[in-house]
């Protein structure tokens with residue numbers, strides 16, 4: 001049995017439109033994988049299909065079996081808590097299937113540990129609705145971590161964070177993957193953060209997988225130019241990783257969309 005996530009000829013249709021097509025990839029556990037691509041490339045659709053939220057064709061197997069939703073922590077692109085719950089209550093809801101009527105000591109200590117690791121412990125008693133956008137995003141991520149998922153699927157889960165918190169969260173996710181053997185998939189627009197943190201990058205365009213590999217293999221100047229339609233330089237930082245320096249757009253034309 002092949003360990004990890006195997007996507008074989010995955011396709012997703014919305015109405016009569018094919019959004020994701022011919023998508024095949026093999027992703028090994030213990031890794032952080034960045035899903036990149038322009039707006040409308042199909043990243044959210046693909047992640048929703050893997051998480052079991054969107055019907056698909058083809059096969060998606062995790063360790064040789066159809067993905068068990070109990071093993072998944074999925075954070076969609078747009079999620080918010082509007083109920084009057086405290087941060088701690090929101091975290092505990094991450095274990096709602098297990099909790100029943102009792103909150104055990106180990107649930108509370110897991111919540112405290114996760115809040116600490118994200119620098120959110122001082123907010124534990126605060127109502128969610130009083131937090132900033134970035135703080136709410138980190139609490140919702142913490143809630144997914146409470147589930148101790150084998151497959152953690154995050155759709156732009158760092159989009160509201162400042163640079164320091166983006167780096168901290170991505171470091172934490174990479175460590176989580178290594179420590180627990182989980183696979184972490186994250187859709188992300190910041191190519192340089194993807195380059196710095198991800199074990200591999202999957203570049204989508206028009207609903208198809210254009211390339212999958214290390215940042216040096218994926219973030220090439222021809223790919224950046226043709227897929228993002230920008231002028232750029234691709235430099236090397238001291239560690240040898242590619243750094244994309246945008247120089248401008250030739251013309252602000254609509255870019256190819258997975259639904260076209």
Ligand SMILES: Nc1ncnc2c1ncn2[C@@H]1O[C@H](COP(=O)(O)OP(=O)(O)OP(=O)(O)O)[C@@H](O)[C@H]1O
Nearest residue numbers: 014019038039040041042043044045046257258259
């Ligand atoms: N429910 C839907 N019905 C029809 N078309 C949809 C639906 N959801 C998404 N699409 C279309 O599918 C294509 C891919 O959308 P998707 O949200 O997966 O892209 P994305 O790569 O995540 O984009 P972004 O970076 O802007 O979030 C887009 O053309 C979008 O308009």
